[in-house]
Amino acid sequence: MTSTTHQLQQIARLWPDLTDALGTPATIAGFGLGLRGYLAAIEQYDAVEAAALRALERSPEQLGTRPVPVNLRIMDTMRVVEAALHETADQIAATNQLPTRTSHPHRWRYTGTRPGAVRTALWLSARAAGIFWPGRALTEPQERHLRHVAREALHRIETALDLATATHELGPQHTCPCGGSITISGGAGDTPTARCRQCGAIWTEGGVVAA
Template sequence: MTTTAAAHLRTIALRWTDLRDALASTGTTTWPPAGRMSDYLRALEEADTELAEAARWQAAYNRQFLDRDPRQIGATRPPLRIEILDTMRVVQAALVSCADDIAHAAQRAPISVPAARKADYRTLREARIAHQDRQRAEQLAHADRIDPRRWRFTGTRTAPYAALWLLARIERAPGPCRRITDDEQRRIGVVAAGAAERVERALDIAARTAVIATPCPDCGGRIEMYGGAGAAPVARCTECGHVWTGQEATAA
């Protein structure tokens, strides 16, 4: 599971730039592919929260459209791809929340700066040594506080940084944290798997499977469609083995 979780977290970190590029692109990624077959495919693994979030963003865009200058005629394309924006927001929220929880439990507090104290030194040498000791302690505390390996609860908190920080915890990298527990590792694995799946689905780099509601015209068996990851769709009857490829699949 550690290897799988690590691969998922690397996918998120490496593909985040691709999501940003896709955010403003004019193309669309749809699954199943357009055509009559899409009328018969059931939507797979669509959570209610995803639908609600997408609807909220669409409603916000519609309000902007209605409020624009009435002299503008016709509809305009949304400035951003709503489905990509939704994916980025959901993935980032999930990863940052997971990192917050793991850091609260596993990350130690920064080293405290020693309090100033008034002391009477017998010699100038003793006073100089005490001053140097305090300076070293302050430098150590400052370095520990700004350690880049430390998870931040404020400031910039992005999905790629959260993914890499969680990856470091899984790989037992050194840092201001204790070794995570098995339960914490499983939690990271579940979150990473869900986030990576969303990223791959948004970028169409993962293979997909869908079931067609209409039975096979030859034997009445169930038809499954395979595709995604840039591959042409292929439909196959699970009973008689009849296969439709390319244009045959989209026109079935």
């Protein structure tokens, strides 16, 4: 199994988690929500932007007539990833798919209603794996493009779900008492940790670990 095939299958496996998280409104919280939650807690939002976000999260247009709060970061991730998967599948089908008078389960319909993100990811995974279909094998440029799309899409999903390890340096408004800059590391299930780059002091949600 190629890395591209694995990444596309992982996208399909994680998609239900995104769907579940979509109904969870963005919360300004602390360490308990992982790296993304902690960064949200220490970043400063201006009053206008915060009010606009709250209005959007509760907008009835987002989910029909039900004023259910929506996690906008998850929604944006799902929209971007699904659009990238659809566009890539459309391009491959338009170029490589052979005309046939009979229906075939592996044919891609790039006009009309497209399959959802899960089926699209699995369809692309099959193309990356070279599974037989009524079409030509991917060219090298197509393989490179699909590899890039799969990698970036999975990274976006893992970041949105707080599954990816990340490091973030805080701005000058958040510094250590010694005056040094602070770096936050965490994600992938690890408890976020703050560390001063100057004096080496370390903080976790429990307080100062070392100074």
